[in-house]
Amino acid sequence: MALATALSACSSGGGFSPRSWISGGPDAKAEQETLEKFAPVAVCPDVQVRDGTQMMAVFEKGKEGDYSAIRFQGTIRKFARECRTDVSGTTTVKVGVAGRLLAGPNGATGAATLPVRVVLVRNGDEVLYSKLYPLDVTIAPGSAAADWDLVAPDVVVAGDKSQGNFVIYVGFDESKKK
The missing domain is CATH 2.60.40 (Immunoglobulin-like)
Structure with a gap:
């Protein structure tokens, strides 16, 4: 039970996820795509x-x-x-x-x-x-x-x-x- 609580605490914030543990860290390309996808729109005439x-x-x-x-x-x-x-x-x-x-x-x-x-x-x-x-x-x-x-x-x-x-x-x- 303690292990499940610890794992859920890690995945709910702080930037850690099971995916980053498996791959060795965050995916830089995916992070860049996310930043571009959700960037605020500066101009929309x-x-x-x-x-x-x-x-x-x-x-x-x-x-x-x-x-x-x-x-x-x-x-x-x-x-x-x-x-x-x-x-x-x-x-x-x-x-x-x-x-x-x-x-x-x-x-x-x-x-x-x-x-x-x-x-x-x-x-x-x-x-x-x-x-x-x-x-x-x-x-x-x-x-x-x-x-x-x-x-x-x-x-x-x-x-x-x-x-x-x-x-x-x-x-x-x-x-x-x-």
């Missing part, structure tokens, strides 16, 4: 759709601006983020964006490329990250729409830049077309 970029019309070639010639209309419907800060203070944010491609008035099917941009801004005007993701989306014959999604896994805030007000903007970027 809100995600917003930039005004005027939540919808995008895709026109027939040569008929840009003619709303009777819309082949497709892309929309952004959902967005989310997941933040993780490592032990060095660097935060990695995964940004998810999802939407739908709708057939235009003439019921077109086929493929369209939707230019989705993800931007991380600090203090209203300092761009820390900006990347354009061209998404190829296809509306199958017999369908009037297709869902799409994107995950931007590499939005990073360095530990030395983790102070301030942050916002992640998502939206369609048609600037390359103009």
Whole structure:
């Protein structure tokens, strides 16, 4: 009985466990993984759709601006983020964006490329990250729409830049077309 009490006292605190007795000590790799997994998150910015970029019309070639010639209309419907800060203070944010491609008035099917941009801004005007993701989306014959999604896994805030007000903007970027 005394042995059982002594063993239970060792395993309830102080960092000793039967596993460390068998292996010869604590597992440094497991401890590092635990520290990273449970590190407090330094920065986790809100995600917003930039005004005027939540919808995008895709026109027939040569008929840009003619709303009777819309082949497709892309929309952004959902967005989310997941933040993780490592032990060095660097935060990695995964940004998810999802939407739908709708057939235009003439019921077109086929493929369209939707230019989705993800931007991380600090203090209203300092761009820390900006990347354009061209998404190829296809509306199958017999369908009037297709869902799409994107995950931007590499939005990073360095530990030395983790102070301030942050916002992640998502939206369609048609600037390359103009």
